[in-house]
Amino acid sequence: MSQQEYVEHSKLSEAKQMRxxxxxxxxxxxxxxxxxxxxxxxxxxxIEETRRKAQEIIDARNRNLEEQRKREEIRKQRENEENERMEENRKNRERLKKIKDQSNMYRINKAYVDVQSIKTTKEKNLKTIEEMKNFDLSQKIMTKNSIKQQQREAEERRKRILDExxxxARQENEKKIEEENRLRREREEEVARMEQEELELIQRLQNTQLLQKSAYEDLENALAGSIGFPQ
Structure with a gap:
């Protein structure tokens, strides 16, 4: 296998690994x-189950409370819930801002690493091309000095066939490399979309956990409020 064929084979292998x-x-x-x-x-x-249980207890409690006390409790409860929602909203905004800042920093770092990788690859390719040029030049000189005059035409024909x-083979290899790179780029784009979906799901799950916490607090308040009152 020639040096050029080896390099082309290595490029194809690298493209397949990246994909x-x-x-x-x-x-x-x-x-x-x-x-x-x-x-x-x-x-x-x-959350649905917890809220259902909380609502059952609250309904049972409300039936046994006097009308005046019921109105006062509802007012206080609504006031507390509004304060809690305002506090939770403030915390959610802070969490979302932190997640967004972390995501932006990740994109910046990734872009820098990609640029450095491209630069290193370009330098390696230029060095390889120069080495291949020097190697080809040396081979041509040695071949020219060793071949006899009467064999030159036959050798040139053989060389043309081999070069063709x-x-x-090089063109076919390049097509394979292009196809591997295309598949890799498509998968990387898919990964980027899925990373965005993952981030959104994490944020949704965090919000859901906050709702779950609020529901548990409602249940605890309902249980606490039912103690000491006739059933």
Whole structure:
């Protein structure tokens, strides 16, 4: 295998490896997204059950309270809930801002790493091309000095045929590399979309957890309020 054929084979192998890594990233991210969706469904189910129990207790309590005390309790409860919602909204805004800042920092760092990687790859390619040029020049000089005059025409014909085969093989290899890179880019785009979906699911799950906490607090308040009153 010539130096050029070896380099082209290495490029194809590298393209396939990059595409496989992109496929694996997409598979792992898909699993994480599925788990987040399951957790969100479980949390919503718990919230519904908790709220149902809280409402049953509150209804039983309200039937046994005098009308004046019931109105006062409802007013206080609404006031407390409004204060809690305002506080939770403030905390949610802070959490969302922190998540957004972290996401922006990740994108900046990734862009810098990508630029450095492209620069390093370009330098390596230029060095390889220069080495290949020097190697080809040396081979041509040695071949010219060693071949006899009467064999020159036959050798040139053989070389043309060989070059045509190599050129065809190179073109086919380049097509394969382009296809691998295309598949890798598509998978990387899919991973980027799935990363965004994962981030949104995390934020939704955090909000759901806050709702769940509020529902538990409602249940605790309802239980506390039912003690000491006739059933």
């Amino acid at each position: 496989k890594r992109a496929d694996e990233d997409a598979r792992l991210l898909s699993n994480r997204i599925a788990l987040l969706k399951q957790e969100e469904q479980k949390a919503m189910k718990k 085969k190599r050129e065809k």
